[in-house]
Amino acid sequence: MSGPTLVTVLRHGEVEGPAHVFRGRSDAPLTTRGHEQMRRVIEATQSARFDAVASSPLSRCRDFAESFAAEQGLSCRTLSDMRELDFGQWEGMSSAQVAERDPAAYAQFRLRSDASAAPGGETVGAFRRRVLAAWQGWLADADGGHRLLVTHAGVMRILLQHLLDLPASAIYRVALPEAAHFQVSHLAGEAPVLLKLNPCADSF
DSSP states (O other): OOOOEEEEEEEOOOBSSOSSSOOSSOOOOBOHHHHHHHHHHHHHHOSSOOSEEEEOSSHHHHHHHHHHHHHTTOOEEEOGGGSOOOOGGGTTOOHHHHHHHOHHHHHHHTTOOTTOOOTTSOOHHHHHHHHHHHHHHHTTTOOSSEEEEEEOHHHHHHHHHHHHTOOGGGGGGSOOOTTOEEEEEEOTTSOOEEEEEOOOGGGO
């Protein structure tokens, strides 16, 4: 019988460019501080050696994940569908800028319904489907051990909504700052158990 698998899901750290903007498909790299934030979290939470590492394809996640995996003597699996939501025409804009430029579309987007999307961007429903399919595929062969997934705040919200059976309206009430993480115990056929949520580099 398969044993429980511990999964740590880590958000990327600080990236180059403005903070608090819609950053989806754009590929800004981590700052030096961003790398350090992620390193501190890993060092504080790694109770056992990781057996597998996977990452979003975007460099703000992949660069750290590949470097860390190499240190552990592991390969890093790139999961294309664990990339952030595509924000279309809002890419690089702040919420305030979007609300001023396109108030009706922004109000609809805040409802987080499956049909919600930025103009020219990806719908929340499509985002959810690809993230959950990637999660289930990645864990299909899980049989104990400790896995690390490096990804984005939006992906983490989708996963938390799914794992904890939360309503869509609740997922933006969870703060996920730079290098935030959660840990979950995954056992096939059983409900997942959330073990940790939200400690970030500034918490240590």
